[in-house]
Amino acid sequence: MDYSNFFSKRTNLVTASFIRNILKAAKEPGVISFAGGLPNPQTFPTEELQDILAEVGKDKAAYQYDTTEGYAPLRKSVVEYMSKLGINADINNVLITTGSQQALFETALLFLNRGDRAIVEEPTFIGGIGPFKLFGFESPNSDNIEGIAMDDKGLLVDELESRLMILKNKKWQMPKFVYTIPTFQNPTGITMCEKRRKKLLDLAHEYDFLIIEDDPYGRISYEENVPKPIKSFDEEGRVVYLGTFSKIFAPGYRVAWVIAPTEIVAQMAKLKQNIDLHTETFGQMVIQRYMELGLLEKHIQEIIPFYQEKRDIMLKSMDAHFDKGYSNWVKPKGGLFTWITVQGVDTLALADLAVKKYRVAFVPGPAFYLHPDVGGDGMRINFSYPSNEQIEEGVIRLANAIEEERKKAFEETPTMI
Numbered sequence: 197m198d199y200s201n202f203f204s205k206r207t208n209l210v211t212a213s214f215i216r217n218i219l220k221a222a223k224e225p226g227v228i229s230f231a232g233g234l235p236n237p238q239t240f241p242t243e244e245l246q247d248i249l250a251e252v253g254k255d256k257a258a259y260q261y262d263t264t265e266g267y268a269p270l271r272k273s274v275v276e277y278m279s280k281l282g283i284n285a286d287i288n289n290v291l292i293t294t295g296s297q298q299a300l301f302e303t304a305l306l307f308l309n310r311g312d313r314a315i316v317e318e319p320t321f322i323g324g325i326g327p328f329k330l331f332g333f334e335s336p337n338s339d340n341i342e343g344i345a346m347d348d349k350g351l352l353v354d355e356l357e358s359r360l361m362i363l364k365n366k367k368w369q370m371p372k373f374v375y376t377i378p379t380f381q382n383p384t385g386i387t388m389c390e391k392r393r394k395k396l397l398d399l400a401h402e403y404d405f406l407i408i409e410d411d412p413y414g415r416i417s418y419e420e421n422v423p424k425p426i427k428s429f430d431e432e433g434r435v436v437y438l439g440t441f442s443k444i445f446a447p448g449y450r451v452a453w454v455i456a457p458t459e460i461v462a463q464m465a466k467l468k469q470n471i472d473l474h475t476e477t478f479g480q481m482v483i484q485r486y487m488e489l490g491l492l493e494k495h496i497q498e499i500i501p502f503y504q505e506k507r508d509i510m511l512k513s514m515d516a517h518f519d520k521g522y523s524n525w526v527k528p529k530g531g532l533f534t535w536i537t538v539q540g541v542d543t544l545a546l547a548d549l550a551v552k553k554y555r556v557a558f559v560p561g562p563a564f565y566l567h568p569d570v571g572g573d574g575m576r577i578n579f580s581y582p583s584n585e586q587i588e589e590g591v592i593r594l595a596n597a598i599e600e601e602r603k604k605a606f607e608e609t610p611t612m613i
């Protein structure tokens with residue numbers, strides 16, 4: 197039976213991820229995977245949770261419907277947690293969501309009409325691109341969601357400003373929002389400097405747009421002096437901040453939060469009622485108890501050195517085995533990723549060779565762009581999931597794969613006569 201006539205037009209706007217095959221191959225035995233973005237299961241606090249699970253398991257409220265905005269004591273705990281990062285909010289500014297992925301879906305649903313302009317830093321999180329296309333694009337080739345490049349200090353805000361000036365002069369529609377992951381970004385590991393954070397806020401004020409600040413990794417910080425969230429500088433209510441327990445606790449719980457002005461929280465809650473009524477009560481109660489007992493802070497202090505060791509091994513191995521003549525990579529100050537660029541190499545072809553012949557997987561750059569015909573020389577490397585030994589071995593394999601692919605690319609280049 198052919199079902200294609202039944203599917204909405206919207207469905208065609210999200211293309212099945214072309215990295216699916218790589219991720220599938222990454223799971224084959226013998227393949228070392230730098231491809232996923234998963235927290236390491238060794239960090240999951242299964243033992244520490246036993247008493248809490250038993251207690252919540254006996255509480256009938258955990259089995260009942262709750263309010264759409266979220267379990268009130270958890271919203272209160274989130275307010276306290278946020279205040280430590282310099283974000284002042286009250287409980288009415290908090291919406292609990294089913295993962296930050298849902299918050300991204302709601303952001304797109306709430307703000308974007310078809311054809312509306314929005315801007316993302318590029319490369320960016322695949323899960324942001326999906327909903328923005330789903331609700332903002334008219335066709336798969338639409339260009340109203342635009343990318344602005346980054347350098348090692350994050351989004352190029354001067355380039356953004358030039359673009360905004362052009363849009364204004366031509367009287368074209370201004371962006372409704374700019375989406376950014378300013379701290380230890382997925383996919384690059386880059387952190388936006390404080391000056392740019394403040395400039396972005398100034399631009400938001402001047403050109404009247406919102407900022408969607410997605411911050412799943414900010415607490416996983418290996419160095420001092422990491423800039424505070426953009427939201428902490430936001431006096432006007434321009435920033436919608438997305439936080440999640442996925443990387444600092446466990447993604448299987450699917451509990452995350454939005455901090456936003458009350459009008460936005462109210463609209464998002466209205467949408468959420470149509471999506472899932474509310475985020476599961478049981479998980480919210482477990483996490484709230486975990487926070488109340490001070491265990492989340494303790495846990496974060498434990499996972500930081502665990503991941504930092506992996507980052508250090510990754511960087512040391514890359515330093516030892518990659519050719520600096522044509523490869524560059526980000527030295528992330530936190531988070532779970534680094535990003536390599538290799539001049540003259542098509543990372544899509546490299547990914548194929550790497551996984552089939554060298555048994556090492558990563559996600560090629562084009563996956564992180566709005567229109568995947570760019571970003572070809574970049575690749576995302578995850579270091580949170582593989583073991584320390586796998587990181588060392590995987591880097592050697594990857595270096596060999598790069599060498600072979602580069603030679604091939606060089607041989608294939610036609611002479612300019």
Ligand SMILES: Cc1ncc(COP(=O)(O)O)c(C=O)c1O
Nearest residue numbers: 295296297321377382440442452
């Ligand atoms: C930048 C970014 N935003 C959002 C998410 C989604 O997180 P969650 O598990 O809370 O849905 C991720 C997950 O990897 C992410 O990297």
